[in-house]
Amino acid sequence: MSPTALAFDEAITPELVSLRRQLHQAPEVSGEEAETAARISAYVGSLKPDTLLTALGGHGVAAVFDSGAPGPSVLFRCELDGLPIHDIGDVDWRSCTAGKGHLCGHDGHMAIIAGLAGAMAARRPVRGRVIVLFQPAEETGAGAAAVIADPAFKTIEPDYAFALHNLPGVPLGAVGIRAGAFNFASEGLSIRLEGKTAHASQPEAGLSPAAAMCELIAGLPALPARIGMAPEDALVTLVHARLGEAAFGIAPGEADVWATLRSVNNDLQERLMASARALAAEVAARHGLELALATRDGFHACHxxxxxxxxxxxxxxxxxxAVHRVDAPFRWSEDFGLFGSVTKSALFVLGAGVDHPRLHNPDYDFPDVLIGQGVRLFERVARDLCG
Incomplete structure (x- = not known):
């Protein structure tokens, strides 16, 4: 393949670094990204795209660079939202919002996609169109579905969709991808057991969910093996449990157990979730308890x-x-997976450094040196498809 000339200019990297750090200082969590979206809209709008969509699936922003000639529609996606985690980073651009931080690198991903938009503005595609999408609510798994369900998405529905995620633990700047399964599906399941409180001196006068709660705490992590799923294909992680009130005089009358269920593909995930619900129902019924189930933070598998x-x-x-070999799908989830249901899609990882603080650590900060590399990789893909 002969090299394709790129429009990205390394001289603009300081501008993108500045944008990234401004975003880092003002994180907004899923569903609340109004100011972030306004900042991105202003930046990308100044590049004079052929179409600029706002309020897409909530606070989503999309810009279209259209050649006017027949060809594929190619979408490049990043995320707008931060996390409800306090930023303790020792940098001048640390989050200015208590309890919130860009501790997953979405600020860096936005800078990369903004840089790609700049490259497309500097030299429009020759055929088809390039779409940059800043997606809301990735961290809760709600954003992709909302964007795709938005009627405006039909006007930019792509033939291809691409995304990246930085990954600490991988050498800085190394990249990794594999065809097929890439990220697990996941969903949170909350189980509430309700009995009847009593005086702690007369527990027999009430109905305690303690024994049932203990059964679920032991049974849920063992569920994949129990139903014949391989350990490399599924897992259940207990994330929260609560029994009654913190009072010595009260025998408990309610309990909560939360778990995150993960599977390598969507079919296995449906089976695992159904089995978890059935286990909860069986345990609750055997102990004579009322049961309430709820789910949240559902993510499709990335294929x-x-x-x-x-x-x-x-x-x-x-x-x-440098290429980092990816031999197996990652067990963490990414809201990009749903795009695979509407188009040909691919997600790859970009190494943030072997010793870099991990994703969601309170001292994590996106490595600015990755911005230029991310832009160049995406622009290569765009030029190969759209010229």
């Missing part, structure tokens, strides 16, 4: 299309980047 993956791998080769 990389073979053709889209090959296009990303060509960009790796053209940019001569």
């Amino acid at each position: 990389n299309d073979a053709e889209a993956t090959a296009l990303v791998e060509r960009a790796f080769t053209a940019e001569r980047v």
Whole structure:
């Protein structure tokens, strides 16, 4: 493959670093990204895209760079939201909002996609159109569904969709991808057991959920093996449990157990969730307890299309980047997975450094040096498809 000339200019990296740090200082959590969206809209709007969509699926922003000639529609997506975690980073651009921080790198991902928009503005695609999407509510798994369900999405529905996620623990700047399963599906399940309180001196006068709660705490993590799922394909993680009130005079009457269920694909995930619900119902009924179930933070599995993956791998080769081998899908989840249901999609990882603070750590900060590399990789893909 002959190298494709790129429009991205390394001289604009300081501008993107500045944008990234401004975003880092003003994080907003899922569903509350109004100011972040306004800042992004102003930046991308100044590049004079052919179309600028706002309020997409909530606070989503999309800009279209259209050649006016027949060709594919190619979407590049990043995330707008931060996390409800206090930022303790020792940097001048630390979060100014108590209890909230860009501790997953979405600020860096936004800077990369903004840089790609700048490259498309500097030299429009020759055929088809390039779409940059800043998606809301990634951290809760609600954003992709809201964007795709928005009637305006039909006007930008792509033939291909691409995304990246930085990944600490991988050498700085190394990239990794694999076709097929790439990220697990996941969903949170909350189980509430209700009996009847009593005086602690007469527990027999009430109905305690303690024994049932203990059964679920032991049974849920063992559930994948119990129903015949391999350990590399599914897991259940207990994340919260509460029994009654913190009072020595009261025998408890209610309990809560929360768990996150993860599977390598959506079919296994449905089966695992159904089995967890059935286990909770069986335990509650046997102990004579009322049961209430709820789910939240549901993520589809990310499955990389073979053709889209090959296009990303060509960009790796053209940019001569170090490749980190990905032998198995990642157990963490990403809200990009749902895009695979409407188009050919691929997600890859970009190493943030072997010893870098991990994602969601309170001292995590996106490595600015990755911004230029991320722009160049995405632009390679865009130029290969759209010229």
